[in-house]
Amino acid sequence: MTDPTTDQVKQVTVGDVKIAYECFGDRADPPLLLVMGLATQMLGWDERFCARLADHGFHVIRFDNRDVGLSTHLADAGVPDLGALVSGDPTAAPPPYTLLDMARDVDGLLDALGLDSAHVVGASMGGMIAQQLAIGHAHRVRSLTSIMSTTSRDVGAARPEAMAALFLPPPTDADTAAERALDVYRVIGSPGYPLDEVRLAEVARRAFARGHDAAGVARQFAAIVVSPDRTPGLRALDVPTLVIHGExxxxxxxxxxxxxxxxxxxxxxxxxxxMGHNLPEPLWAQLVDEIVAHARAAEETREGVSPPTR
Structure with a gap:
């Protein structure tokens, strides 16, 4: 594998928000867009993981969803009442956006980058966003890979200890951000693989410095809660789809x-x-091989486009 080569982080305006993104590899290669999950910045897609995908002949793009990292934080929208939304209280104020809006961000990002379509890979909430993009904008999705995700918050619901880990007190500085990340992933991480605690703590500190926002995370969670079951839309898809999930x-x-x-x-x-709810490094070879094989097969079916061979 070559050393990771990245552009500096850039921003584009999509509707009312700015989306921060970063690219890896040759722009002449087929684009592969990585969508990350709840409360997780683009850093959740490790640079070395991105570089491996780029080494296989893809132009890899990772980005910060709205309300995390260097993308727009909707501070004026306030903090949603998650308890009322989860319980279905009809008097609860609706959140400022849903997963549909987050999928529109992705659609707009593709426009801003001059891409008619991309191979789209989403993890956790990112998988939900990727699914919604494919449902609403199928022509933008050359292939769909949904990792550790679901059709609805009611399907594959979290175990109590995992949900409790998500609601640990928010960090107050870089060190408590590292401690919190370790506490969370000791619960939700992959029991079959060692947790790289040094790397996890380093990424958590970087993420805190880039833009910590507990209210933004609450708004993202609210978007999941109020978004409807995607099963009917998924049943109508004609998009090559790979689903990867930890047992x-x-x-x-x-x-x-x-x-x-x-x-x-x-x-x-x-x-x-x-595999649990993370992407441990010992699994990268398998995950990259699966994603690459799936995307290459989809490229082969596109008229007049040859698959990458690297």
């Missing part, structure tokens, strides 16, 4: 992955033993 995921249990694969016609499901 031991306590946050989005494996039923979420199975439901996603069952919903999409022709989807392929890969259940990974020992």
């Amino acid at each position: 031991d995921d306590p946050l989005v249990q494996v039923d979420g992955g199975r439901a996603t694969a069952d919903a999409v016609p022709g989807a392929r499901l890969v259940v990974v033993a020992g």
Whole structure:
């Protein structure tokens, strides 16, 4: 593998928000867009993971969703009443956006980058966003890879200890951000693989410095809560779809992955033993191989486009 080569982080305006993004690899290669999950900045896609994908002949793009990192934080929208939204209280004020709006951000990002379409890979909430993008904007999605995600918050629901980990007190500085990340991933991480605590703490400190915002995370969570079941839309998809899920995921249990694969016609499901709700480095070779093979096969079916061979 070559050393990671990245552009400096840039921003584009999409509607009322600015989206920060970063690219890896050759712009002449087929684009592969990585969508990260709840409360997680683009840093959740490790630079070395991105570089591996780029080494296989893809132009890799990672970005910060709205309300995290260097993208726009909707501070004026306030903090949603998550308890009322989760309970379905009809008097609860609606959140400022849903997963549909976050999918529109992705659609707008593709426009801003001059891309008619991309291979789209989403993890956790990012998988939900990627699914919604494929449902609403199928022409933008050359292939869909949904990792550790689900069709609905009610399918593959979190175990109590995993949900409790998400609601630990927010950090107050870089060191408590590192401690909190370790506390969370000791619960939701992959039991079959060692947790790289040094790397995890380093990334958590970087993320805190880039833009910590507990209210923004609450708004993202609210977007998940109020978004409807995507199963009907997924059943109508004609997009090559790969679903990857950890067999031991306590946050989005494996039923979420199975439901996603069952919903999409022709989807392929890969259940990974020992994998929880993270992307441990010992699994990168398998995950990259799966993503690359899936995207290459989709490229082969596109008229007049040859698949990458690297």
